[in-house]
Amino acid sequence: xFRAFAYQLMTEGFxxxxxxxxxxxxxxxxxxxDVLRVHVRNGLPDKYAQAITMHPHGVxxxxxxxxxxMGDFTRAGGYIGPGEEFTYTWEAIPESAGAWPYHxxxxxxxxxxxxxxxxxxxxxxxxAPRPDVERVLFLHSLAPPTTGLKRVFQCINGCAYxxxxxxxxxxxxxxxxxxxxxxxxxxxxxxxxxxxxxxDGGNFVSDNQTVGPxxxxxxxxxxxxxxxWLYHCHVMSHQDNGMAGFYLxxx
Amino acid sequence: xFRAFAYQLMTEGFxxxxxxxxxxxxxxxxxxxDVLRVHVRNGLPDKYAQAITMHPHGVxxxxxxxxxxMGDFTRAGGYIGPGEEFTYTWEAIPESAGAWPYHxxxxxxxxxxxxxxxxxxxxxxxxAPRPDVERVLFLHSLAPPTTGLKRVFQCINGCAYxxxxxxxxxxxxxxxxxxxxxxxxxxxxxxxxxxxxxxDGGNFVSDNQTVGPxxxxxxxxxxxxxxxWLYHCHVMSHQDNGMAGFYLxxx
Amino acid sequence: xFRAFAYQLMTEGFxxxxxxxxxxxxxxxxxxxDVLRVHVRNGLPDKYAQAITMHPHGVxxxxxxxxxxMGDFTRAGGYIGPGEEFTYTWEAIPESAGAWPYHxxxxxxxxxxxxxxxxxxxxxxxxAPRPDVERVLFLHSLAPPTTGLKRVFQCINGCAYxxxxxxxxxxxxxxxxxxxxxxxxxxxxxxxxxxxxxxDGGNFVSDNQTVGPxxxxxxxxxxxxxxxWLYHCHVMSHQDNGMAGFYLxxx
Numbered sequence: 001x002f003r004a005f006a007y008q009l010m011t012e013g014f015x016x017x018x019x020x021x022x023x024x025x026x027x028x029x030x031x032x033x034d035v036l037r038v039h040v041r042n043g044l045p046d047k048y049a050q051a052i053t054m055h056p057h058g059v060x061x062x063x064x065x066x067x068x069x070m071g072d073f074t075r076a077g078g079y080i081g082p083g084e085e086f087t088y089t090w091e092a093i094p095e096s097a098g099a100w101p102y103h104x105x106x107x108x109x110x111x112x113x114x115x116x117x118x119x120x121x122x123x124x125x126x127x128a129p130r131p132d133v134e135r136v137l138f139l140h141s142l143a144p145p146t147t148g149l150k151r152v153f154q155c156i157n158g159c160a161y162x163x164x165x166x167x168x169x170x171x172x173x174x175x176x177x178x179x180x181x182x183x184x185x186x187x188x189x190x191x192x193x194x195x196x197x198x199x200d201g202g203n204f205v206s207d208n209q210t211v212g213p214x215x216x217x218x219x220x221x222x223x224x225x226x227x228x229w230l231y232h233c234h235v236m237s238h239q240d241n242g243m244a245g246f247y248l249x250x251x
Numbered sequence: 252x253f254r255a256f257a258y259q260l261m262t263e264g265f266x267x268x269x270x271x272x273x274x275x276x277x278x279x280x281x282x283x284x285d286v287l288r289v290h291v292r293n294g295l296p297d298k299y300a301q302a303i304t305m306h307p308h309g310v311x312x313x314x315x316x317x318x319x320x321m322g323d324f325t326r327a328g329g330y331i332g333p334g335e336e337f338t339y340t341w342e343a344i345p346e347s348a349g350a351w352p353y354h355x356x357x358x359x360x361x362x363x364x365x366x367x368x369x370x371x372x373x374x375x376x377x378x379a380p381r382p383d384v385e386r387v388l389f390l391h392s393l394a395p396p397t398t399g400l401k402r403v404f405q406c407i408n409g410c411a412y413x414x415x416x417x418x419x420x421x422x423x424x425x426x427x428x429x430x431x432x433x434x435x436x437x438x439x440x441x442x443x444x445x446x447x448x449x450x451d452g453g454n455f456v457s458d459n460q461t462v463g464p465x466x467x468x469x470x471x472x473x474x475x476x477x478x479x480w481l482y483h484c485h486v487m488s489h490q491d492n493g494m495a496g497f498y499l500x501x502x
Numbered sequence: 503x504f505r506a507f508a509y510q511l512m513t514e515g516f517x518x519x520x521x522x523x524x525x526x527x528x529x530x531x532x533x534x535x536d537v538l539r540v541h542v543r544n545g546l547p548d549k550y551a552q553a554i555t556m557h558p559h560g561v562x563x564x565x566x567x568x569x570x571x572m573g574d575f576t577r578a579g580g581y582i583g584p585g586e587e588f589t590y591t592w593e594a595i596p597e598s599a600g601a602w603p604y605h606x607x608x609x610x611x612x613x614x615x616x617x618x619x620x621x622x623x624x625x626x627x628x629x630a631p632r633p634d635v636e637r638v639l640f641l642h643s644l645a646p647p648t649t650g651l652k653r654v655f656q657c658i659n660g661c662a663y664x665x666x667x668x669x670x671x672x673x674x675x676x677x678x679x680x681x682x683x684x685x686x687x688x689x690x691x692x693x694x695x696x697x698x699x700x701x702d703g704g705n706f707v708s709d710n711q712t713v714g715p716x717x718x719x720x721x722x723x724x725x726x727x728x729x730x731w732l733y734h735c736h737v738m739s740h741q742d743n744g745m746a747g748f749y750l751x752x753x
C-alpha cells in the first residue's frame with residue numbers, strides 16, 4: 001500500500017517564521033509493509049531561502065532517497081532548492097517497526113534543525129492493535145530568531161514551559177505510547193512522574209531514560225494512575241528553562 | 252508492612268552547612284509489597300530557609316504524594332515550608348524492584364539538588380537473597396558555598412578524590428551490588444577496574460556505563476579479583492576533578 | 503595460546519608528533535580463552551617525554567596488570583617512564599567477548615588520551631565465524647598541537663571530515679561489524695545512513711546510538727544496500743566539525 005504525505009506544510013510554516021505550531025512537521029504514520037511516497041516542496045519564504053532535504057531514520061531506502069547533502073557526491077534528493085520539489089520513496093520493513101525522526105540533512109542542516117525542520121515517522125507492526133493514546137515529543141533548544149531574544153529556551157515540540165508544551169490526556173485503562181526524540185546538540189533524560197516503563201521494551205524498568213540527538217525512546221504503559229502529572233527532561237537546567245509538560249489522567 | 256523513615260536528618264544536616272557526611276540523605280530500604288511512610292520535617296537552618304519536597308522515583312504514589320512543586324497546581328506534599336512537616340505514602344510494587352533516587356522537587360530544586368538534597372530508595376524483590384555488599388553512589392558536582400571556592404568539584408556522595416569518596420570493601424566470593432545515580436546537569440559514565448557486569452541485567456557485558464541525571468545503573472557481580480581497584484567516572488574531566496574512589500577486595 | 507603485541511608503535515608514533523596515521527594504536531585481536539602478553543615500550547620523543555601506561559577494558563587481569571597510576575598505591579604497570587618497558591598479561595574470559603578500548607591511564611592520562619594514546623581490543627567468541635568486514639572507529643576531539651590551531655576538530659581515528667576519516671568498504675551479502683568507541687570528555691551518538699542494527703545485540707532496533715567515554719557499541723548487520731553512505735556522530739556540532747565518514751557498498 002502506498003501512502004502520500006506533504007512535507008510542504010512544514011517548510012511553508014517554517015518554525016522561525018510561522019511560530020511553534022509548525023514544530024514538529026507532520027507525523028508520517030504507516031504499517032510494516034507499506035511504502036511511503038513523500039512529496040516535498042521547499043516552500044521556505046525568501047527571508048529563509050536555502051536548500052533543504054528530508055532525511056529519514058529507520059525506514060529502508062536506496063541512496064537516491066537518503067536525503068543527505070554530500071558535497072560532490074550529492075544525489076537528487078540531497079538538495080532541494082528554494083521552490084523546488086522532490087518525491088522520496090521509503091519502505092517500512094519489519095525492522096522499521098517503531099518511531100523514528102526525520103529532519104533536514106541539507107547543507108545547512110544544523111541551523112535548520114535548530115529552527116524546527118524535523119518530524120516523526122511512526123511505523124506500526126502489521127495488523128497490531130494501536131495504542132489508545134500516542135504522542136510524539138521532540139526535545140530541543142530554540143532561540144527564536146524573530147524575537148531577538150538571546151535566551152535559549154529548552155523546548156518540547158517548539159514550546160517551553162508546562163501549559164505551553166503539549167498537555168497529554170489519557171484515561172485509566174488506556175494503552176499509552178509516548179515517542180520521545182532528541183533533536184539538538186544535547187543529551188536529554190525523559191522523566192514521567194507517577195509512572196514507569198520497560199526500557200527499550202526489555203526487562204529493565206525505568207522512569208527516566210537518556211535520549212541523544214536523533215535517538216528515540218518509546219515510553220509505553222497501561223494507564224492506572226489518575227491525576228495531573230509532570231513530565232520533563234531531568235537535566236536540571238533544561239527543566240528550568242522550559243523542557244517540561246503536563247500529563248492529565250482522568251478516571 | 253509499613254516502614255517509617257526520617258528525612259529530617261538530611262535537611263537538618265543540609266549539605267552546604269553540615270559538610271559532606273550528610274550527602275546523600277538516608278537510604279530507604281524495603282521489599283516489594285511494602286508501603287513506605289516517610290515523615291519529612293523541613294529542618295533547614297535560617298541561612299538556607301526555603302520550601303523543600305521529597306520526590307521519589309520508581310515507587311507508586313498518588314498525586315498527593317508526588318512531592319512536586321507545580322505552581323498553581325501544587326498539592327500538599329509539593330511545598331514543605333521552613334519548619335513544616337509532611338508524611339508521604341509510597342508503595343513498592345513489583346515493577347519498583349531495584350534502586351531509585353529521591354530528591355527535592357520544590358520551587359528551588361536545582362540549587363538544592365546541587366547542595367545535596369537527594370538520597371536512594373532500594374527495593375528488594377520479595378523474599379530474595381540480599382547482596383552481601385550493597386552501596387549507593389551518587390555522581391554529582393558541588394561548589395561548596397561555605398568555602399567561597401569557585402572551583403566545581405566532581406563528587407561521589409558529597410566528596411571528591413579517592414580516599415575522600417567512599418572506599419568500598421568486599422571479600423572474594425561475595426555478591427556485590429553498586430547502585431550508581433546521576434544527580435546533576437551532566438551525564439556520567441561509571442567505570443570499575445578489574446570487573447565487568449551485565450548492563451541492565453541483560454546479555455550485554457559492560458565495564459563502563461552511561462548514567463544520566465536521576466537515572467540509576469546497578470553494577471552486580473560475584474567478587475573474584477582481590478586487590479585495590481579504582482572506580483571512577485570515565486568523563487575525563489570529571490575523573491580529574493575528583494569523581495573517583497577505591498574498591499578494596501580481600502581474599 | 504599466547505599472543506604478543508607491540509604497543510611501542512603507538513608511543514613512538516605518538517599522535518601529536520606523528521600525525522593521524524598513528525591514531526588509534528594497534529588493534530589487539532584474539533579469542534576467548536587466549537592470554538594476551540602485551541609488551542609496551544615508552545618510546546615517546548623527548549618533546550613529549552612522560553610516564554604512560556596501558557589500561558585495558560573488558561579483559562581479566564590482576565592489579566599488577568591494571569595499568570593505572572594510583573599515586574602512592576601505584577603498581578609496577580601503572581607508571582612506565584620514558585624509555586622504560588613493561589609486559590602486561592591479560593586474559594580473555596567468556597565475558598570479555600566483544601570489543602573494548604585500551605588507553606593511557608598514567609599520571610597525565612587526560613592529555614595523552616586527547617593526543618591519541620588509545621586503541622582497541624577485539625575478542626572473538628571461541629571458534630565462532632568472524633565478520634567479513636570489521637572496523638574500529640574512535641570518536642574523539644583533537645586540537646593538533648603541532649599546528650598551533652585553536653580549533654578543536656571532532657575526529658574519527660585521528661582525522662576529521664569524510665574523505666579523511668576512514669572510508670569503510672563492504673559488499674552486499676557480507677557480515678559487517680563496526681566497533682565504535684567514545685574516547686574523550688563528550689558523549690557521542692553514532693548514526694549510519696541506510697542501515698539499522700539491534701542495540702547491544704538485543705531486540706531493540708536502532709540506527710543511532712549513544713556512546714560515552716570509553717564505552718563501546720557494536721553495530722552489526724548483513725549488508726544489503728549498495729551505494730555511498732554517510733556515517734557520523736549525530737551531535738550536530740560534532741558532525742559539522744568533522745565527525746563523519748563514508749561507507750561504500752558495492753553490489
